[in-house]
Amino acid sequence: MIRRANPALLVGGALTLALLLVALVALAWTPEIPTRVRIPLRLKGPLAAGLLGTDHFGRDVLSMLMLGAANSLAIAVPSVLLGATLGTAIGAAIAAVRGGVETAILRVADVVFAFPAVLSAIMLGALLGAGPTAAVIAIAVFNVPVFVRVSRAAALGVWSMDYVAAARSVGRGPASVTRTEILPNMAGILIVQVTVQLALAVLTEAGLSYLGLGIRPPNPSWGRMLADSQTFLSQAPHLAIAPGLAVALAVLGLNLLGDGLRDALDPRLRSR
Numbered sequence: 001m002i003r004r005a006n007p008a009l010l011v012g013g014a015l016t017l018a019l020l021l022v023a024l025v026a027l028a029w030t031p032e033i034p035t036r037v038r039i040p041l042r043l044k045g046p047l048a049a050g051l052l053g054t055d056h057f058g059r060d061v062l063s064m065l066m067l068g069a070a071n072s073l074a075i076a077v078p079s080v081l082l083g084a085t086l087g088t089a090i091g092a093a094i095a096a097v098r099g100g101v102e103t104a105i106l107r108v109a110d111v112v113f114a115f116p117a118v119l120s121a122i123m124l125g126a127l128l129g130a131g132p133t134a135a136v137i138a139i140a141v142f143n144v145p146v147f148v149r150v151s152r153a154a155a156l157g158v159w160s161m162d163y164v165a166a167a168r169s170v171g172r173g174p175a176s177v178t179r180t181e182i183l184p185n186m187a188g189i190l191i192v193q194v195t196v197q198l199a200l201a202v203l204t205e206a207g208l209s210y211l212g213l214g215i216r217p218p219n220p221s222w223g224r225m226l227a228d229s230q231t232f233l234s235q236a237p238h239l240a241i242a243p244g245l246a247v248a249l250a251v252l253g254l255n256l257l258g259d260g261l262r263d264a265l266d267p268r269l270r271s272r
Contacts, residue, residue, distance in 0.1 A: 016257050019073070023070040077198065209224045
């Protein structure tokens with residue numbers, strides 16, 4: 001029997017692939033130089049000067065949008081991977097050793113996790129200063145407790161399996177079992193969580209840039225474009241619509257991809 005295609009996976013994959021392609025193309029080519037100021041062409045509407053018009057400095061909105069995708073992923077991807085690496089290592093370790101150390105680490109993770117993602121990133125961004133490095137660290141710090149919780153829960157489930165008990169029965173230690181049995185068998189859960197956290201990281205980066213704590217001007221970012229558009233909403237609404245739609249589609253695509261991957265990788269859902 002042929003299984004029906006997963007709509008969430010297909011739509012999310014298409015949107016995410018489009019985001020990646022736009023970001024990669026922007027690194028090599030954009031219709032105009034994104035930072036090029038052209039005062040005579042300021043605040044032109046879509047198709048009047050370029051496909052999506054120009055901003056208050058005459059910069060091409062489409063070019064800024066394309067490079068903004070690359071800049072957004074340049075912060076979101078390393079921050080999530082850093083948080084996932086640290087969080088997974090900690091979560092898998094405490095699942096293996098258990099005891100008081102596990103309880104203490106989980107309480108610390110609860111405290112960090114109690115703050116909303118955007119608020120945590122804003123506070124750390126304000127402490128560390130503006131810039132992409134500070135944004136990466138701020139977003140990564142929030143992701144650590146997320147992956148501590150997820151990886152610990154996944155690891156505990158794998159530890160209860162018979163093949164793990166068989167590995168322990170031949171004298172293999174917790175570190176060896178974690179490396180060869182636990183981590184490979186929780187990879188699917190971690191991949192799904194990374195995809196979901198990427199969506200949140202893109203949104204958080206836009207929020208930081210909106211507040212001036214992310215990408216520094218004149219480098220374009222979606223959040224900075226939204227912030228700059230506020231003064232000209234009545235005169236040039238396209239300045240807000242374009243980056244707002246880009247953020248919405250990027251977050252939607254990554255969330256749908258995460259949902260689709262979860263359904264595809266979960267054997268209970270896959271059998272339906």
